[in-house]
Amino acid sequence: MKVLVVGSGGREHAIVWKIAQSSQVEKIYCAPGNAGISQLAECVPIGAMEFDKLADFAETEKIDLTVIGMDDPLVGGVVDVFEARGLRVFGPRKNAAILEGSKAFSKDLMKKYNIPTAAYETFDNPQEALEYLETAPMPIVLKADGLALGKGVLICQTLEEARDGVKELMEDKKFGSAGDRIVVEEFMTGREVSVLSFVDGKTIKIMTSAQDHKRAGDGDTGLNTGGMGTFSPSPFYTKEVDDFCKKYIYQATVDAMAKEGREFKGIIFFGLMLTEKGPRVLEYNARFGDPETQVVLPRMKNDIVEVFQACVDGRLDEINLEFEDNAAVCVVLASAGYPVHYEKGLPISGLENFQDKDGYYVFHAGTKFAEDGKTFLTNGGRVLGVTALGKDLKEARANAYQAAEWVSFDNKYMRHDIGKAIDEA
Secondary structure: OEEEEEEOOHHHHHHHHHHOOOOOOOEEEEEEOOOOHHHOOEEOOOOOOOHHHHHHHHHHOOOOEEEEOOHHHHHHOHHHHHHHOOOOEEOOOHHHHHHHHOHHHHHHHHHHOOOOEOOEEEEOOHHHHHHHHOOOOOOEEEEEOOOOOOOOEEEEOOHHHHHHHHHHHHHOOOOHHHHOOEEEEEOOOOEEEEEEEEEEOOOEEEEEEEEEOOEEEOOOEEEEOOOOEEEEOOOOOOHHHHHHHHHHHHHHHHHHHHHOOOOOEEEEEEEEEEEOOEEEEEEEEOOOOOOOHHHHHHHEOOOHHHHHHHHHHOOHHHOOOOEOOOEEEEEEEEEOOOOOOOOOOOEOEOHHHHOOOOOEEEEEOOEEEOOOOOOEEEOOOEEEEEEEEEOOHHHHHHHHHHHHOOOEOOOEEOOOOOOHHHHHO
C-alpha cells in the first residue's frame, strides 16, 4: 500500500520511520517532509495547510492511507476535506480536533462530564479578565484559547505578572488570534506526565507514558519551547495512577466527545498533572506529541499501520497494543537562541554515526539539504532529536547523551538534564 504523512518535524520523521517497518507498505510520501524524512519517504512540496493540493495528490497517486501529524491542519479541517472525496485518512475531523483547537471548549467539556481538571474561568474581554485577577489566588495560569505552537501558556507568580500576561496574550496578540479568548486556571503542583492513546470513536487504547521538558534551559528555566527532550516510561505513572485515569479520564473523554456529536478518531494526547488530590487533565492534544512520539514509537511492538487502519474502521478493540519492557530518552539538539532568534543553514556532521547502531536513532526536526543535495543543513530552532534505548531509564539517558555528542553543528545547544527527574523516582 501507499501511505502519505502530512508534516515536517521530528514527530513526522518518527511516524514515517515506524510506518516504514510495516510489511504492508511499499511506498511512503511525506508533505512537505524534511531532509531526514527524505531518506525513508519521497518528500512532496505541498504545505500542510494546502488541503485541496494534498487531497489532489492523494487522488492522483492513489494513496491508500494519509496520516496527519500536525495540529494546525487537523484543527483546520483537513480530515473533512479528505473524507468528502472518499479518501482514507487517519486523524480527527474538525469538529473533534476542537478538543485541542480550543482550550475553552476542552475545559467546558471536562466540567460538563466531571473529568478531573483545574478550576478555571474563560474570558474574551481583557478588562473582565483583569478584574477577575484582582481577587484570584496566585500563582495562576493563563492560557491562550487557540493553537500557539505549544507556547501559549503563562505561569504567573504575582498579580503584576498576571496583568502583564493578559496584556501579552489579549492586547499585544503575542500568539495572534489564539489569544482572542483566554482561560484563567488555578495553578496546580505535581509531576507532569504525557499519555498518548489511539481512539476509534468508541474504543481507546493507551500507549506507554512519557514526560516532556518544555523549558529552554537546564533546571526548567528559560522560555517555553516546543519541547527540549523527553523520556519514556514515566516512573511516576504508577498502576494506581493508570487505574484512576482509566476510570475517570480516558474513556470518559472519548464518551463525552461522542455524546457531543463529535466522534473522535485518531490520537488523543493527555497532558496530566499528578497532584496531591489525584491526576488532573492539564490539556488535550489531538495528535501525536513532539518529542514524545520519538520515545514512544521506538518502544512500540505493533505494526502501526494495522493500528491506524483499525482506528479508521472502528475496530480498535481487536488490537492488543504492546510495548517493549525497556526505556527511551530523547535529547533535542537545537540552535542556540531557540525559541527566539537563531541561525539557519549551518552544516551538520556526524549523522553517519547512527547507521547500523541498534537502539540509537536521530529524528530530524528542522533540516534541509544544501545545494549539493548531500550535505545536511540546520533549518529550524529544533534541529534533531537524538533518541536512545536502554534496559532502564538511567541506561537510556546515558546512551542518549553519548549519542548526542556524535553530531555537531555550529551553535548546537541542548539541555543537559533531560530525564534527571528519574533519579528522584
